[in-house]
Each structure stands twice: as structure tokens, then as C-alpha cells.
Amino acid sequence: MAKRILVTGLGFITCVGNSREEVSTRLRELKSGIRKVDFLGNPDLPVKVAGNPQGFSVNSSNWRNWSYPDAYSIDRSMIRSLPPQGVYAVCGVEQALADAGLEKGELKDGATGLYCASVGSPLLLHENLSAMRAAKGERGNPMGVLCSVAGTLNFNLGSWLGIRGTNCGYVSACASGAHAIGYAMDDIALGRQKRAIVVGAEEATAESLLPFSAMRALSTCPDPARASRPFDRDRDGFVGAGGATVLILEEEEFAQARGAVPYAELAGWGQGSDGYHRASPHPEGEGLAEAMKLCLAAAGMDVSEIDHVSAHATSTSAGDKAEATAIGTVFKDRLEEVSVSSPKGLTGHSLSMAGALEAAICCLMLKEGFVLGNVNLDNVDPACSHLNLPRRSEACSLSSILNNSSGFGGSNVCNVLRRCD
Incomplete structure (x- = not known):
């Protein structure tokens, strides 16, 4: 790489913890974040486990029913256009900025880019299109596009953070988060940006996960602690999960000038x-x-x-x-x-x-x-x-x-x- 690129901040909203300390502890102790779920109120479904962040309730199609930890605050005008994973992402970004010692106002410098990975919200896409069809196209959610399509994180986070540099999303299935990191690295290495905020976020709803069951890709093991077993002879599929992870990347001299302490x-x-x-x-x-x-x-x-x-x-x-x-x-x-x-x-x-x-x-x-x-x-x-x-x-x-x-x-x-x- 033409320039050294440092990771100076992290944010975690995950099933294994909602902070760096929680995640580190659970990883060291090998404590799973996977739990039992009841998709669509149907106990006969073969898929019975998933990984969702604790302290959040965002699986309703109506944002008025959502809740999240008191430590975070999301303006009403913004939450109306967020997908479920957008709530995770906002909280993860706030956490990562605090971890990196950054204020939102510093991100409007044109040298900071936003790189997001998310498929969008199948839950809200389904709900909004169903409502439109039921009304024969005569009515629709004015926030329907903003809260559901694949670019939703970029629309919402870019305006909220005041991003004036790169604002780009990546949709390459399970490689999306790594692509976001890679292209953010390229922009910094080429001198296009000095700093990058990389966000990976996903909802874990029936609409986003059960289609994989139709492909026979999901585990049908009902035991949350044992359902996911990479490399094991008896594995029977993956366990879906949701949440958000945020990384702050900075060019070395830029980070050093403000006294940032890097992770890696x-x-x-x-x-x-x-x-x-x-x-x-x-x-x-x-x-x-x-x-x-x-x-x-x-x-x-x-x-x-x-x-x-x-x-x-x-x-x-x-x-x-x-x-x-x-x-x-x-x-x-x-x-x-x-x-x-x-x-x-x-x-x-x-x-x-x-x-x-x-x-x-x-x-x-x-x-x-x-x-x-x-x-x-x-x-x-x-x-x-x-x-x-x-x-x-x-x-x-x-x-x-x-x-x-x-x-x-x-x-x-x-x-x-x-x-x-």
C-alpha cells in the first residue's frame, strides 16, 4: 500500500455484545450469542435459532414499535427513514466515533468517506410494496424507498453525519463488508480520502433469513449453543445473525496528527x-x-x-x-x-x-x-x-x-x- 492505513475506532452492536469490552470477553470465554427465535409465530419451522443484539427490538415493520438502549438517541425525523439495521448502525457509529475520539462535526471536512455494506431491508421492502399493491398504487409510504432499498445506510448515515467525501455502498452478498473495507483502503491509499467510516449492518428477520432455509443452507439444530459448528463433521448449515459493526480507518499521518491510538x-x-x-x-x-x-x-x-x-x-x-x-x-x-x-x-x-x-x-x-x-x-x-x-x-x-x-x-x-x- 502507498500509505499506512490504521484502524482507530471500533463499534459493535452484535449478538455477542454491544461494546468492545463485551465482545472481547465473550470471544475469550467462547460464549455464544446465538439464541432461540420464533419466526412468524410458527413453531413448526425447522429453523429455531438466530443471533440478534440484546437490548434492541426492531423486528416490527412499524418504527413506532421499535426500542433500543437508553444510551443512544435517534431523532424521530430520522428513525422514520431507517431500516431495522439502520438503528444498529447509528448506535455502532456513535460508539466507534467515541472510541476514536472524534466528533460528528469533524466528519464534514471532505476528507472523510462513508462505505456501507448491507442488502437493505427485506422486511420493509416487503411491507411497503404489499401496502402499495393493496392500495393499487394509489398510496405508499413516503419513506418506503429510503428505508428499504440496498442504499438505505448511505442515504441515512451520509446525511446524518454530514459526509462530503465518498459515500458509497457495497452489495456482494457475504463479501460486502470486506469489499467496503477494501475500497475504503484504496481511497485512502490513493489520497482521495484521509479517513473512512466503514459500516456493515444487517437485520435478522424472517424476511432476510428464511429464504436461505428454502436453499437448505440454514442449520436446523434447535440448540443455540451448538447449532453453528464451522469445520465440524456434523455441521448442517449456518446460523443467521444481525447487528452492525463499524470501523474507523485513517491514514497514518492524519491519525497521528490528532493523537489517535490505533488498534491495528x-x-x-x-x-x-x-x-x-x-x-x-x-x-x-x-x-x-x-x-x-x-x-x-x-x-x-x-x-x-x-x-x-x-x-x-x-x-x-x-x-x-x-x-x-x-x-x-x-x-x-x-x-x-x-x-x-x-x-x-x-x-x-x-x-x-x-x-x-x-x-x-x-x-x-x-x-x-x-x-x-x-x-x-x-x-x-x-x-x-x-x-x-x-x-x-x-x-x-x-x-x-x-x-x-x-x-x-x-x-x-x-x-x-x-x-x-
Whole structure:
């Protein structure tokens, strides 16, 4: 990278905690944030668990029924145009700005960009279109577009924060959060921006998650603590989750000038596509292997410099196997030395938000000195047995982490993070 890019602030609204301290503690203690849910009031549905942030109630299609922690305040005129995940995002942004020591007024400098990852709100899109059709097009929600389509976070957060620099959204399925980070890095490296606010946010409603059940991609295990089991022989699908994660990225000299204390350095990123199938990964993980290689090249690093791989591994059979194969291809001579783990056994799979959440978790591991263990890994899938898969979270001084993300259509994105001493 032409310039050093630092992560100077983090915000978490997740099923494993609504603060940096909560998230770190639960990760170290391997405490899952996945809980029982009742979708659509139908106890006969096979999907019975999901990951939703505690202290929030935003699954109603009517914003007047929403509630969130008293520590946050959202103006009535704004909440009317927010999707459910927009509430998470506003709270996460406030948290990240405070963590970075920034005020909203400082973001209007034209040197700060906003990069969001979210699919939009299937819940509100369905409700608004249904109401329009029921009225035969004669009536509709005046905020219907603003609160539901894929750009909703950019519309709402960009105006709220007074962003005058880049304001762009990313929709590449489960690679979206990693794409937002990567393109934010490029803008800073090229001198287009000095600072970036990266937001990954997703709702976890029946409308956003149950369509994956129709694809047989969701776990039907009713036990919240054991439903998500990346790399395990007995896994049966992923567990959906919602929330928001926010990262503040800054060019090194810009951050140093205001005395910011960084969590980590984002040293490079890369992407590669499978060109194989619209919903399944390449069996050999070819696109992901290429993304990892390009990421390391962009960072000017060799595989010998990587201590840990934060795997995308969602707890699906095809996905975990393909990623294990790709890691084996790239790290073939260092597989015993490089540890590999997936947070999704604890966090579930937050779809568009996953890349942002897992990059933030990497920052915590580098800053606080621990390696995340793999929960529920009782019987390793033979196809993944060549990986070094720690079972427990342990204190460990890590220098660098490679973070993987993959999405439908074979979209693969990786970024590498280094410890800042």
C-alpha cells in the first residue's frame, strides 16, 4: 500500500455484545450469542435459532414499535427513514466515533468517506410494496424507498453525519463488508480520502433469513449453543445473525496528527472470483486462494509472516471444505504453524456485515493479544483436518492476521491486518 492505513475506532452492536469490552470477553470465554427465535409465530419451522443484539427490538415493520438502549438517541425525523439495521448502525457509529475520539462535526471536512455494506431491508421492502399493491398504487409510504432499498445506510448515515467525501455502498452478498473495507483502503491509499467510516449492518428477520432455509443452507439444530459448528463433521448449515459493526480507518499521518491510538494496521487487500457457480464455491477454493495471494502481494508480505487466518467458514459443508482446501494451497508449507479459526460458531453468520465484524475481531486479537478458538469443534471434518484449528481462545501475541470473506457468485475478498506496536 502507498500509505499506512490504521484502524482507530471500533463499534459493535452484535449478538455477542454491544461494546468492545463485551465482545472481547465473550470471544475469550467462547460464549455464544446465538439464541432461540420464533419466526412468524410458527413453531413448526425447522429453523429455531438466530443471533440478534440484546437490548434492541426492531423486528416490527412499524418504527413506532421499535426500542433500543437508553444510551443512544435517534431523532424521530430520522428513525422514520431507517431500516431495522439502520438503528444498529447509528448506535455502532456513535460508539466507534467515541472510541476514536472524534466528533460528528469533524466528519464534514471532505476528507472523510462513508462505505456501507448491507442488502437493505427485506422486511420493509416487503411491507411497503404489499401496502402499495393493496392500495393499487394509489398510496405508499413516503419513506418506503429510503428505508428499504440496498442504499438505505448511505442515504441515512451520509446525511446524518454530514459526509462530503465518498459515500458509497457495497452489495456482494457475504463479501460486502470486506469489499467496503477494501475500497475504503484504496481511497485512502490513493489520497482521495484521509479517513473512512466503514459500516456493515444487517437485520435478522424472517424476511432476510428464511429464504436461505428454502436453499437448505440454514442449520436446523434447535440448540443455540451448538447449532453453528464451522469445520465440524456434523455441521448442517449456518446460523443467521444481525447487528452492525463499524470501523474507523485513517491514514497514518492524519491519525497521528490528532493523537489517535490505533488498534491495528490494514496492510493490504485482494479479491478473486471463482467463475464457477451462482451459489456454491469452487470445490478447490480457487478464487479464494487467488484472493489470499493477491492480498499478501498487495501488503508486500509472504505467507511466512502470517500468524493466524480468520476464516470465513460459515458452518456449511461445501463452504468450509472449499476454504480449507484454499488455505491448504496457500499455506501448504506452514499449516502446522498458522492457526485457523472462524468466529461464526459464536457470532453466527451476519451476511453483508460478516467481513466488517470479523475484521474488527481481528483488531481485538492483535491489540489485546489472544487467538480465537473454534467452538463446537468436536469431530473435525476429514476434509479440514490438515488445518491447525485451536479449540480454546488463548493468550497469544499475534503479529499479523489474514481475514477471509466469501459470497454468492464466487466473490472472495481478503484483507491482512498487522499489529501496531
